[in-house]
Amino acid sequence: MQIITTKQELQRQVEACKQEGKTIGLVPTMGALHEGHASLVRRAVNENDICVVSVFVNPTQFNNKEDLALYPRDLERDAKLLSSIGAHYVFAPSPEEMYTAEEMNQTFTFDFGGLDKVMEGKMRPGHFNGVVQVVSRLFYLVQPDRAYFGEKDFQQLAIIRFMVERSTLAGTFGNLQIVGCPIVRESTGLALSSRNERLSEAEKQTALAISHTLMESLEWAKTGSVREVEKRVTDTINAVEGLEVEYYEIVDKTTLQPTDTFHNAIGCVTVYCGKVRLIDNIQYDA
Numbered sequence: 001m002q003i004i005t006t007k008q009e010l011q012r013q014v015e016a017c018k019q020e021g022k023t024i025g026l027v028p029t030m031g032a033l034h035e036g037h038a039s040l041v042r043r044a045v046n047e048n049d050i051c052v053v054s055v056f057v058n059p060t061q062f063n064n065k066e067d068l069a070l071y072p073r074d075l076e077r078d079a080k081l082l083s084s085i086g087a088h089y090v091f092a093p094s095p096e097e098m099y100t101a102e103e104m105n106q107t108f109t110f111d112f113g114g115l116d117k118v119m120e121g122k123m124r125p126g127h128f129n130g131v132v133q134v135v136s137r138l139f140y141l142v143q144p145d146r147a148y149f150g151e152k153d154f155q156q157l158a159i160i161r162f163m164v165e166r167s168t169l170a171g172t173f174g175n176l177q178i179v180g181c182p183i184v185r186e187s188t189g190l191a192l193s194s195r196n197e198r199l200s201e202a203e204k205q206t207a208l209a210i211s212h213t214l215m216e217s218l219e220w221a222k223t224g225s226v227r228e229v230e231k232r233v234t235d236t237i238n239a240v241e242g243l244e245v246e247y248y249e250i251v252d253k254t255t256l257q258p259t260d261t262f263h264n265a266i267g268c269v270t271v272y273c274g275k276v277r278l279i280d281n282i283q284y285d286a
C-alpha cells in the first residue's frame, strides 16, 4: 500500500492503472477510521482491481471552526487498518494541496434539486457545497469506476447520486457507479462514527438511547401516523438527560421531502450528546 500526498503523484498512479485496464474503487473519508469505513473499503477491494481511499478532513464542509479543530486525526493508525484490509493507495493531501487560498474561501454553490434544503442542509449552511466541492475533485483526480458511501450519511449519499446522475455535472465522471453501503453499528446499536471518539464512556451509554429509540419506532410506525412517530421519537430522546434532538424528520428516501406515509420512508435524526453532534437514521420499509 502506498501513501500519496500530492495530486500529481495520484494522477500518475491512476493513469498507470488505467493503462493496464484495471478498475478503480474510491472510498472518500475524513480519517479516524472505524469498522464503518472498513466495510466500505472491504467492498471496494472486493469489487475492483484497485482500491483508493482518501483521508482528508475537508475544511470547506465545516461551518463550525471548533468542530473542524477537534475532528480526530491519526493517519498512522488509519494507514495500518487500510493496509490490513488490502487497500492499494491512500490519498492524504494537505488542505493546501487540495485547494488554492482562493478556492478555500470561495463560496461554491451548486444546484442539488432541493435535496440540500432540508435536515443537514438547513442546519449546516454550505456543508453540502463543501462536500460536493471535494468529492467532485476526487472523482476527477481518481476517475473511479465505483465510489462507496455509507447510508449513515443518507442525505450526503442522495446528493452525491444526484450530482453524478442528474446534475449539470452528470456524465462528466464517465460511467461512475455510486455504491451505498449499510450503517455499521456497535453491538449495542450505537452507529459507528469518528465523532464517537469524543464521547466519554458515560456519554456513550447515554447515546445508546438514540439508536434504541429509532429501532423502537419501527413498532410505533405499525399503529401511529408519521407525525405522531416523529413527535414520539423526538420526545423520547429529549427525555434522556444529556441528549438534545436538533431535528428528527421522516422523509421520502428519494426526494428527502417530508412524507405522510411510511412507504419508502427514512427517519433521520441529529442529536447533541453533550457537545458532540451525532447523526443516525432508520428505514421504515427496508
Ligand code: AMP
Pocket: 028, 029, 030, 031, 036, 037, 039, 040, 148, 149, 150, 151, 152, 153, 181, 182, 183, 184, 185, 191, 192, 193, 194
Ligand atoms: P467520514 O469519514 O465520516 O466522512 O465518512 C466516510 C464515509 O464512511 C462516508 O461515506 C460515511 O457515510 C461512511 N460511514 C461513516 N460511518 C459509517 C457507519 N457507521 N457505517 C457505514 N458507513 C459509514
